[in-house]
Amino acid sequence: MTTSEPPTSEPVGAEPFAADATTVEAYLRRIGARRPERADAAALRELHLLHLRAVPFENLSIHLGEPVVLEEKALLDKVVGARRGGFCYEVNTAFAVLLRGLGYEVALLQGRVIGPHGKPGIPYDHMALLVETAEGERWLADVGFGDHSHFPLAFDARDDQEDPGGVFRIAETADGDLDVSRDGKPQYRLEPRPRELADFAAGAWYHQTSPDSHFPRSLICSRLTEEGRITLSAPKLIIRVHGEREERVLDGDDEVRKAYRELFGIELDVLPAVRSGILNSDPE
Known part of the structure; x- marks a missing residue:
């Protein structure tokens, strides 16, 4: 997939989109959740799990010729209005809007996915969320990494964290970044400095167009279930x-x-098709 120029996003320095009460309620219905009484860790855990079960991790837009627009209102229209999913930039941004609307403090973090040879990918390869509760607890939330932790991870913990998805650990690197591992295998490296949505435009463009990214070369639509996962x-x-x-x-x-x-x-009149004709042998 190629186009003449990369997509634009909101201007640098723009205030995050503020969801009104109607939008928040519609989002909660989308994931089958009730509005929490307080923006605490217990509510965040429930919202995180329900989001993973309701909103698929998918890259169908790339293969339907649909633009991936990194703008909060457009992403809410997609995830909530059109009942679609998306890849990390899309679903984590949408989830951040919901959480802010419920009273959480949320920062966008840029990450670099660790490849099969142990090397991090490009800058802004991945987006994750740093969420602060009303009590000041800090959590790493990520509903956009496919098969990963079911619940948020304690951001400041440096020991093993048990989760239905595996044993996770957040470790500091020599450069001050954070490596997130699952069952002893590094998943991605996070920079703890908060970023703005516009900062991720180049990474999103890369993953829509580059032959070095697996997204243009394969179809993926996957979600967590109570019994396991459907892909x-x-x-x-x-x-x-x-x-x-x-x-x-x-x-x-x-x-x-x-x-x-x-x-x-997901209702589709036209089915997505990989333009290159190359499918990954195993998307999981």
Whole structure:
């Protein structure tokens, strides 16, 4: 996928979008949550889990020719209004708007995904959230990394953190960054300095267009379930239930369209297609 110039975002220094009460209530309905009485850690844990179960991690826009616009209102329209998902920049930004509307303090953090050879990716490779509760507790929230922690991680803890998704640890690097690992394997490196949404425009553009990014080369639509995870890399469907994995190839466009609708709540008139014709062998 190529276009003549990178997408624009909100101007540097712009105030974060403030969601009104109607927008917040619509978002809560989208993820099946009730409005919490207080912006505390318990409510954040519940919101995080429900978000992962309701809003898929997906890159369909890239393969539908839809622009990925890093602007809060546009992302709310997509995630809440159109009942879609997105990749990290999209769903974490939308989640940040919801959390601010509920009284949390939220900062955007830039991360670099650790590759198979242990080297970090490009700057602004990933977005995660630093969330502060009404009690002043700090948490690392991330609903945009696919198969990851089910609950937020204690941002200032440096020991193992047990989670249904594995054992996580946040460790400081020699340069003052933070390495987030899962089951002993580094996942991404975070810079603790807060960033603005416009800062992520180049990273989002890279992942929409670069042949070095896996997003333009594969289809992914995945969400957490109570029993495990459902992943559709059409036409391949992968269902994990209590550690058991089932994989099958869907038969034709009608079955693929039905899977998007019934498993992810996504209605598609036109199915996304990888333009390069290259699919990852295993999106998980």
